[in-house]
Amino acid sequence: MAKNITDPGKDYARWYQDVIREAELADSAPVRGCMVIRPYGFAIWELMKDDLDARFKETGHTNAYFPVFIPQSFIHREAQHVEGFSPELAVVTHAGGRQLEEPLVVRPTSETIINHMFSKWIGSYRDLPMLLNQWANVVRWELRPRAFLRTTEFLWQEGHTAHATEEEAREETMRMLGVYTDFMHRTAAIPVIPGRKTDRERFAGAVDTYTIEAMMGNGWALQGGTSHYLGTNFAKVFDTTFLDRNNQRQYVHQSSWGVSTRLVGAVIMAHGDENGLRLPPKIAPVQAVVVPVGMQDPRAPEVMEAAQALAEDLKARGVRVRLDDRENMSPGFKFNHWEVRGVPVRLELGPRDLEAGQVTAALRIDGSKTRIPLSGAVDETKALLESIQERMLRDAREFQEARTYEADSFDDFMERLPERPGFYRVWWDGSSDDEARIQEQTSATVRCIPLKQPGGRGKCFITGRATSTTAVLARAY
RNA sequence: CGGGGCGUAGCGCAGUCCGGUCAGCGCGCCUGGUUCGGGACCAGGAGGUCGGAGGUUCAAAUCCUCUCGCCCCGACCA
Numbered sequence: 276m277a278k279n280i281t282d283p284g285k286d287y288a289r290w291y292q293d294v295i296r297e298a299e300l301a302d303s304a305p306v307r308g309c310m311v312i313r314p315y316g317f318a319i320w321e322l323m324k325d326d327l328d329a330r331f332k333e334t335g336h337t338n339a340y341f342p343v344f345i346p347q348s349f350i351h352r353e354a355q356h357v358e359g360f361s362p363e364l365a366v367v368t369h370a371g372g373r374q375l376e377e378p379l380v381v382r383p384t385s386e387t388i389i390n391h392m393f394s395k396w397i398g399s400y401r402d403l404p405m406l407l408n409q410w411a412n413v414v415r416w417e418l419r420p421r422a423f424l425r426t427t428e429f430l431w432q433e434g435h436t437a438h439a440t441e442e443e444a445r446e447e448t449m450r451m452l453g454v455y456t457d458f459m460h461r462t463a464a465i466p467v468i469p470g471r472k473t474d475r476e477r478f479a480g481a482v483d484t485y486t487i488e489a490m491m492g493n494g495w496a497l498q499g500g501t502s503h504y505l506g507t508n509f510a511k512v513f514d515t516t517f518l519d520r521n522n523q524r525q526y527v528h529q530s531s532w533g534v535s536t537r538l539v540g541a542v543i544m545a546h547g548d549e550n551g552l553r554l555p556p557k558i559a560p561v562q563a564v565v566v567p568v569g570m571q572d573p574r575a576p577e578v579m580e581a582a583q584a585l586a587e588d589l590k591a592r593g594v595r596v597r598l599d600d601r602e603n604m605s606p607g608f609k610f611n612h613w614e615v616r617g618v619p620v621r622l623e624l625g626p627r628d629l630e631a632g633q634v635t636a637a638l639r640i641d642g643s644k645t646r647i648p649l650s651g652a653v654d655e656t657k658a659l660l661e662s663i664q665e666r667m668l669r670d671a672r673e674f675q676e677a678r679t680y681e682a683d684s685f686d687d688f689m690e691r692l693p694e695r696p697g698f699y700r701v702w703w704d705g706s707s708d709d710e711a712r713i714q715e716q717t718s719a720t721v722r723c724i725p726l727k728q729p730g731g732r733g734k735c736f737i738t739g740r741a742t743s744t745t746a747v748l749a750r751a752y
Numbered sequence: 753c754g755g756g757g758c759g760u761a762g763c764g765c766a767g768u769c770c771g772g773u774c775a776g777c778g779c780g781c782c783u784g785g786u787u788c789g790g791g792a793c794c795a796g797g798a799g800g801u802c803g804g805a806g807g808u809u810c811a812a813a814u815c816c817u818c819u820c821g822c823c824c825c826g827a828c829c830a
Contacts, residue, residue: 278791279764279779288824296763307822362828384830418753418828425829433830476829498830535830568789607790614790625789635789718826752829 280615282549287493294543295422298552298616308420308427312536315616316423318560319539320430324410326462326557327432327534330454336406336434341388343412344379349387352512356386359479363415365427381414386480386505386531389435390513397527400439400519404447405527408434423540424497424752431535437515437527444528445483445504451532452485452502459499463538464555464667465489465545466675467499468698468747470723475707481531482506488722488747490675491544494696496722496749499541500534540752545671552617553639555667556660562595562620563656564613568606569625581649582624585634588653594660614639619663620656624649640666685713685737688748692717696750702733703746709737713748722747 678697
């Protein structure tokens with residue numbers, strides 16, 4: 276059993292923090308709510324970022340960068356936007372040794388400043404669609420920070436697009452939700468439920484907000500990313516207009532969408548176990564570690580040589596590999612070192628292996644060990660990484676399905692949730708007031724109205740009215 | 753902001769009720785030696801104005817007052 280890591284079944288919040296510390300993902304900063312992302316944690320984020328960035332480019336987007344400071348008045352233009360964000364803004368009132376004429380807001384999100392620029396750049400239907408993305412930091416003075424999940428400052432990407440028609444903008448909104456869904460499944464190996472947010476949970480300033488909801492190891496939900504159809508809400512207040520083919524002035528229809536470093540937290544909680552992190556190969560900074568063992572043996576020099584050769588071969592074939600040739604450290608210590616960090620495959624090579632022409636592969640996913648021929652070790656490792664990637668998604672999906680329940684009445688739900696945290700599928704025809712009541716009494720929320728509906732009709736679990744809509748409820752981070 | 757808990761060595765903690773051989777333990781770190789197929793062992797060593805400021809006392813980590821900060825649970829959220 277892992278030292279220094281609390282049993283997740285005993286205290287999940289503590290376990291989460293222990294893993295972050297032991298795997299050296301992040302450290303707390305001197306400013307409340309802020310964290311330092313350490314090299315290993317940042318490497319995971321970079322891999323996710325690169326994967327996503329390629330997907331954005333494939334779907335026609337280009338990157339740009341907008342400033343971190345936004346005139347305070349910008350935030351105030353869109354009524355709902357101010358209401359939603361005002362409480363959590365960091366505002367710069369002094370700079371250059373004097374009070375500013377107009378305070379500057381440290382961006383909590385960039386819809387406003389981007390619209391300010393869009394209104395200058397967009398004049399004709401020929402300028403549309405405008406498909407931009409930016410990788411940036413944003414600041415939200417949250418009441419209760421948690422490492423990666425909700426930090427005061429966080430890194431993210433925000434896509435902002437402008438279109439000639441509602442139809443196109445809505446299509447874009449759904450396309451990007453699809454990109455996120457696919458990314459979560461194929462890259463992060465985390466199953467998600469794509470769906471629409473209720474009015475109560477909608478982004479401040481959006482017409483519709485869509486989300487991908489993932490399940491964490493304790494059965495709680497985590498909103499992994501959002502994609503919004505903004506309608507003409509921002510266009511109207513920033514006068515983002517264009518002339519259509521008929522020389523008519525029109526407001527652009529917009530989308531915005533984002534995912535953040537929160538996803539690192541999602542990976543920790545969706546895959547981690549009592550021994551620490553478990554990383555899907557695609558986002559593992561180290562996919563395979565070669566650990567030479569039996570270093571006191573007379574054959575140690577040959578073992579070391581073979582280990583070096585193996586690591587080099589793997590590297591040449593595109594595997595992110597590390598050779599752990601640290602001296603004066605027991606193999607057990609090294610094994611644990613890489614296990615806590617979630618490295619998917621460990622390749623042990625000792626005198627006995629060398630003699631048998633094999634290498635021992637230990638898999639982080641389930642702790643199993645298999646012997647593979649040294650001659651085909653690179654191909655075999657690559658195959659292992661691929662199958663691990665798939666298995667992790669499958670396992671996570673099974674976990675989620677096993678913790679997805681149905682509830683046909685509020686009483687039923689209230690009774691079961693505390694004992695069985697998870698996703699609850701219910702027939703839903705409730706109002707914002709109903710949602711408030713649910714949250715007050717159970718601290719669960721309506722996570723989303725899944726895009727995939729079962730069909731048929733049933734009785735709303737809280738109002739009793741007949742409906743054809745289902746919703747997913749859960750406690751959430 | 754409400755409710756809990758906590759600030760003592762890099763990390764995790766004991767000591768605080770009952771003031772005085774209490775500046776301590778484990779891990780980590782440094783040196784040397786022996787080890788090395790699942791978190792090695794022995795010996796030696798470095799490291800702390802006990803969160804801060806006042807006060808009480810012959811004497812304060814310990815008691816009193818004020819203050820700063822952190823963590824957990826809730827309201828807010830990517």
